[in-house]
Amino acid sequence: MGEPTEYDLVILGGGAASFAAITEASDRGLSTALVNTGLPLGGTCVNVGCVPSKHLLALGESAFAPQDNPFDAVRYSDDEPTVEWSAALDGTNALVEQFRQSNYVDVADHFETDIYEGYGELVDDTTIEVVDGADEGACITGNKALVATGSSPWAPPIDGLDDVDYYTSETILEERDLPESIVIIGGGYIALEWGQILHRVGVEVTILQRSERVLSAMEGQLGREMQRAFEEEGIEVVAGNDFQRARAPAADGGAEAIQSGVAVETTLDGTKRTVTADALFVATGVQPNSKGIGLETVGVETNDDGTIHVDEHFQTTNPDVYAAGDVIGEPELETVAAKEGNHAVKNSFGDEGVSIDYDSVPAVVFTSPEVASVGTTELEYMDKHGTCSCRTVQMEDVPRAKAVKNTDGLVQVVKHHETDEIVGVHIVGPRAADMIMEATLAVKFGLTVDDIIDTVHPFPTFSEAFKHACQAFRRDTSTMSCCVE
Structure with missing residues (x-):
């Protein structure tokens, strides 16, 4: 191993957590370098996760639209739509390349981050050596190190x-x-x-x-x-x-x-x-990419499931090594990984002691209908309090859903049985991924059902379903006109 090149922060991994970290580090005037291991620069989300899957979901929705037409006045011929899968992948790959270049390669260049391509290992405290790949033999060291190697698909132990x-x-x-x-x-x-x-x-x-x-x-x-x-x-x-x-x-x-x-x-x-x-x-599901990267060598401990053990400030059992993203476990979301990477830098270089309230992190499934959820479920609340104050409204009772004939789904609100604060919101329906943000703010800031009721919502919108679920705590919504406050 040659003499390592020195930086303030060195990173193992090239996804969302890594790039949030270099952004925060740049704001602090710190020098950074990363070793991109595994997937191309950008990690799971841009290469094989969020970007390609959402692109292909939209493509599939367009192909399926004639079969899903709810309007009698609209007619289609009997011809089935044809999808050229190879062409679909070409479009996906072009989109991924565009995102990778503009959101990662150009960003790294803007922040003057040195990128080393290859399989990296921690070899001495905060020193990373590239042991395989394009930059094999390169060695970098930093005052602090961040492990953000992500996760990979996991297969269960099924015989055969x-x-x-x-x-x-x-x-x-x-x-x-x-x-x-x-x-x-x-x-x-x-x-x-x-x-x-x-x-x-x-x-x-x-x-x-x-x-x-x-x-x-x-x-x-x-x-x-x-x-x-x-x-x-x-x-x-x-x-x-x-x-x-x-x-x-x-x-x-x-x-x-x-x-x-x-x-x-x-x-x-x-x-x-x-x-x-x-x-x-x-x-x-997925498994953390924590094996074979030298964690044991530098005194970084892992949990039984292979995730890296960190405290609430993302510090590992080696005080100079931090970890963020999928490699530290659930929730495995790009936005959470980015927040963790940002906080790891704030804590390692600024001693700010910032952490994340994971209870107010929304989860989304981008199917049709969409699924979105934040906070406590009915069962979790029952287990904790022995009672539950919950209301559910069906999308078929929401004016916008009826108007556009897209009525699959529901909205459930879980509130505290004494304070009326909203502690959980769970949605299936059109645009649930967009609707969940109002609910997330309600959970994060302890808003009550009356706070939502007292807020004027535009009519007719799907977001009214959340308000209707809150109104269900106060009135019989089956005898309610469209815009009752």
């Missing part, structure tokens, strides 16, 4: 899974010829978003979920409503699976299996079932 080919949210973006049918293992946001993308571009989709409902980490009504919406659209959703085995069917009954499809053996309500398809997609 290692012996069959399967897609993940990363590898599906490399597939130019889609199968006619696919079975997806998983029921979280990745499974639902990709399930709908693939279904709407012409793939027959079956989703297999281990727990009793999809989106099992969210409020129960959301998962049940999404399962109903998906099945109505033609996507088969099977919950409550006890997975036994994954295998490739044997060709012509022979003893040696040839991968010409996939079979998933599961037990459902005590009954054995085999689900077959042309291909398999594993969407069961």
